Amino acid sequence: MNERCAIGVDMGGQSVKLALVDDTGLIHLRQQAPMNPTLSADAIAALLIQQVEQLHSTAKIKGFSPTAAGIVMPGYMDVGRTKLLFAANLPTLSGSDFLSTVKTGIDDMQVAFDADCNAAAFGEYHFGAGRGIDRLIVVTVGTGIGGAVMVQGRILRLWNHISGSLGHVIVNAKGLRCNCGARGCVETQASGPALEKLATELAAAEPDSLLAQYLAQHGRLTGHDIRMAMNQGDAPAQRVVRECGWWLGAAVASWSVIYAPNMVLIGGGIAALGEPLLNAIREGLRDVGQPHTTRHVRVDAAALGPDAGVVGAAAMVMPHVEENGSDLE
Numbered sequence: 001m002n003e004r005c006a007i008g009v010d011m012g013g014q015s016v017k018l019a020l021v022d023d024t025g026l027i028h029l030r031q032q033a034p035m036n037p038t039l040s041a042d043a044i045a046a047l048l049i050q051q052v053e054q055l056h057s058t059a060k061i062k063g064f065s066p067t068a069a070g071i072v073m074p075g076y077m078d079v080g081r082t083k084l085l086f087a088a089n090l091p092t093l094s095g096s097d098f099l100s101t102v103k104t105g106i107d108d109m110q111v112a113f114d115a116d117c118n119a120a121a122f123g124e125y126h127f128g129a130g131r132g133i134d135r136l137i138v139v140t141v142g143t144g145i146g147g148a149v150m151v152q153g154r155i156l157r158l159w160n161h162i163s164g165s166l167g168h169v170i171v172n173a174k175g176l177r178c179n180c181g182a183r184g185c186v187e188t189q190a191s192g193p194a195l196e197k198l199a200t201e202l203a204a205a206e207p208d209s210l211l212a213q214y215l216a217q218h219g220r221l222t223g224h225d226i227r228m229a230m231n232q233g234d235a236p237a238q239r240v241v242r243e244c245g246w247w248l249g250a251a252v253a254s255w256s257v258i259y260a261p262n263m264v265l266i267g268g269g270i271a272a273l274g275e276p277l278l279n280a281i282r283e284g285l286r287d288v289g290q291p292h293t294t295r296h297v298r299v300d301a302a303a304l305g306p307d308a309g310v311v312g313a314a315a316m317v318m319p320h321v322e323e324n325g326s327d328l329e
């Protein structure tokens with residue numbers, strides 16, 4: 001039985017996902033529990049400890065011996081990753097002693113925390129589509145856009161353990177006001193909600209289109225509807241994907257002049273749009289970007305899909321990535 005495995009935990013505002021992952025990135029066990037973001041910090045800590053202990057017990061019964069748990073969550077941590085400064089979707093945790101409570105509560109395993117935007121980069125670099133890439137950017141596009149920059153296998157930790165707010169790079173300075181307060185962030189142009197908003201507008205403008213038909217049937221348009229319509233050659237759906245991809249390409253162009261990545265991987269729900277989206281991103285990058293800087297930037301799909309969070313969290317505490325600064329104690 002594989003001894004070299006770890007528990008990865010992806011904490012969000014709606015659920016806690018856990019997995020037992022081995023040192024090749026393979027998931028052996030999964031577990032999930034609903035999260036109630038209105039619970040107190042102590043109650044959330046108790047839930048997390050119980051979930052980790054439960055998976056640890058199951059793992060031992062099955063013959064595995066994980067010795068560490070990597071936990072990723074939304075928000076900002078202090079330099080030593082012992083205090084949570086701000087947790088976006090779990091407001092009671094902001095400023096609480098949550099991290100130390102959890103570390104104390106899980107006394108039979110080493111525990112390390114990190115920002116969830118770093119998880120996919122860990123996972124893709126060690127087990128996914130970005131293996132061994134010198135300068136790698138991994139971006140997750142869903143309700144929001146987040147990601148991390150990895151340089152020679154280490155997360156670029158510029159402040160609060162993040163590589164910067166990649167989703168808030170400005171691509172359309174005269175565009176819409178973003179939730180963050182800035183104007184025209186790529187998140188306002190190419191996130192899941194932006195995609196659905198544009199699709200709804202185009203459906204209204206093209207009443208004979210498949211998009212309009214789906215809108216009438218379902219009451220609202222989802223990424224799934226857009227993909228179905230696109231795959232059947234619906235022109236408005238194809239335009240939605242082309243435009244959102246182009247804006248993402250503009251963001252890749254901006255990240256490129258700052259970080260000079262060799263590769264940019266796109267993950268999250270939007271990745272289901274596949275090659276048409278990737279091609280639109282590449283086209284946007286070529287159209288907008290500085291030729292000299294962007295010529296060698298590869299844009300591809302992330303490989304780990306919905307497992308990126310748990311696999312990345314586990315990767316973070318595996319012995320071979322300890323140099324990433326996972327601050328195991």
Ligand SMILES: [Zn+2]
Binds near residue numbers: 182
């Ligand atoms: Zn913004």
